Amino acid sequence: MPISExxxxxxxxxxxxxxxxxxxxxxxxxxxxRYSKKASRFTDVVSLFEILEKLMNSISFPGxxxxxxxxxxxxxxxxxxxxxxxxxxxxxxxxxxNGEERTIFLSITARNNSTWQGEVYFLEGDLNYQFKSEIxxxxxxxTI
Numbered sequence: 001m002p003i004s005e006x007x008x009x010x011x012x013x014x015x016x017x018x019x020x021x022x023x024x025x026x027x028x029x030x031x032x033x034r035y036s037k038k039a040s041r042f043t044d045v046v047s048l049f050e051i052l053e054k055l056m057n058s059i060s061f062p063g064x065x066x067x068x069x070x071x072x073x074x075x076x077x078x079x080x081x082x083x084x085x086x087x088x089x090x091x092x093x094x095x096x097x098n099g100e101e102r103t104i105f106l107s108i109t110a111r112n113n114s115t116w117q118g119e120v121y122f123l124e125g126d127l128n129y130q131f132k133s134e135i136x137x138x139x140x141x142x143t144i
Contacts, residue, residue, distance in 0.1 A: 010107040011061045012118075013091060014052065016141075017099030025142065032097045034087040035059060039097075045138055052116075056108060065112050098123075102144065106137075 013034060020028040030039035031051050035058075042048040056062065095105065108118040115133040122129075122144045131137045 009091075010109060010118075011059055011087075012056055012109070013094070013105065013107045014055065015094055015097045016048065016104040016106055017097055018102040018104070018141075019100040021101055027141070029099055029101075030097075031055075032089075032094055034089045034091065034094055037088055045141065049134060049138075052106075052108065056111065062108060062110050065110075104141065104144075 011034070015032045016029060017032070017039075018027050018029040022028075026044060027048070028041075028043055029048075030041055031048065032039050033055050035055075040051045040055075042051055097103070103123040105121040105123065106118065107120075108116050110117040115135075116137065117130075117132050118137075119128065119130050120137060120140055121127070122140075125144055127144065129140050131140060
């Protein structure tokens with residue numbers, strides 16, 4: 001099954017390279033996006049999701065439909081991922097990155113109801129999946 005056209009056109013498309021899996025639940029790897037040649041490293045699903053959230057906030061896509069009200073800035077609001085204002089990689093260049101264990105192409109298309117929706121493509125298993133929440137995405141990552 002080929003990667004959908006929609007997946008390759010979204011500004012929020014990323015490649016998740018999973019380099020190591022320990023005890024079935026600990027994952028280590030890198031995230032590549034089209035706005036930076038530098039990979040962001042993650043050591044678990046929480047740090048992976050933090051990287052993805054910072055990327056979406058940095059490029060303002062997809063827009064949040066819910067924002068929590070605060071009266072002072074927290075460290076997590078101040079820190080954003082360093083990204084260029086325009087794309088530095090084509091999707092073909094981005095998709096050349098590979099993980100040692102697994103490679104996942106991810107496109108987050110919406111952030112509705114305080115959760116993510118999008119499409120994920122698992123390269124090695126030639127599997128395409130649409131998810132409606134971070135929980136579904138996390139479950140997909142763990143079960144492939």
